[in-house]
Amino acid sequence: MSEVSDADRQADLQAGLQAVWRRITVACERAERESSQISLIVVTKTFPASDVRLLTGLGVREVGENKVQEAQAKADEGAFDGIRLHLIGQVQTNKAAAAARLADVVHSLDRPKLARALAAGRERAGTAPLPVLVQISLDGDPARGGVPREALADLVDCILQQPALRLAGVMGVPPRGAEPYAAFTDLARLAAQVREQAPEASMLSAGMSSDLEAAVRAGATHLRVGSAILGSRPSLR
Numbered sequence: 311m312s313e314v315s316d317a318d319r320q321a322d323l324q325a326g327l328q329a330v331w332r333r334i335t336v337a338c339e340r341a342e343r344e345s346s347q348i349s350l351i352v353v354t355k356t357f358p359a360s361d362v363r364l365l366t367g368l369g370v371r372e373v374g375e376n377k378v379q380e381a382q383a384k385a386d387e388g389a390f391d392g393i394r395l396h397l398i399g400q401v402q403t404n405k406a407a408a409a410a411r412l413a414d415v416v417h418s419l420d421r422p423k424l425a426r427a428l429a430a431g432r433e434r435a436g437t438a439p440l441p442v443l444v445q446i447s448l449d450g451d452p453a454r455g456g457v458p459r460e461a462l463a464d465l466v467d468c469i470l471q472q473p474a475l476r477l478a479g480v481m482g483v484p485p486r487g488a489e490p491y492a493a494f495t496d497l498a499r500l501a502a503q504v505r506e507q508a509p510e511a512s513m514l515s516a517g518m519s520s521d522l523e524a525a526v527r528a529g530a531t532h533l534r535v536g537s538a539i540l541g542s543r544p545s546l547r
């Protein structure tokens with residue numbers, strides 16, 4: 311395979327970004343929403359630090375990664391300077407301290423033990439409280455991450471008791487085979503329930519490359535989009 315020049319790659323990334331923003335704009339018009347209400351998080355997992363730098367050059371300021379170790383390696387290369395790093399993948403408890411140092415936002419908080427570990431790590435780091443989102447499992451399948459809805463209120467309570475964490479909203483992924491709009495409206499209802507306990511938890515992180523229109527229609531505030539911008543991922547992880 312021939313080496314792709316930075317200029318070629320940047321042109322591809324720019325085209326991808328423009329195409330996704332066009333989709334967002336159309337979806338917003340249909341839903342009678344303002345596209346200024348939508349934040350696009352560009353998911354760079356499995357792609358190199360050089361891509362993150364090219365995206366920064368195109369004005370991207372919000373990037374998502376799903377693995378602490380991979381994000382740390384790119385951070386060590388300076389990839390996230392001037393960027394808000396969103397951790398969107400499952401976090402093992404033994405990686406929580408590193409996650410709490412590295413991330414600007416964690417979307418995948420799904421159990422009290424992880425809440426306590428992130429809080430402890432953030433306290434040790436001595437930085438501002440860590441914004442976190444509760445990842446809700448919409449089908450109750452623990453393998454894919456997310457708190458079952460029955461345990462949601464208790465997890466929210468636990469987070470609210472941690473001064474080193476700031477509950478910023480909720481995140482969800484449609485169950486395999488589910489109709490995305492139905493899944494996202496379910497998630498939006500659960501988000502409203504969370505706001506009764508924590509009124510400032512206003513972020514609704516929902517929607518990826520394949521289903522961002524349904525997410526916009528259901529009220530998403532933050533979209534997490536990877537392959538529609540960066541291309542298909544080099545390896546399955």
Ligand SMILES: *Cc1c(COP(=O)(O)O)cnc(C)c1O
Pocket residue numbers: 353355376398399483517518519520534535536537538
């Ligand atoms: C990879 C990933 C995304 C982005 O998925 P695409 O289909 O590439 O847009 C979004 N959210 C989470 C949790 C992911 O792991």
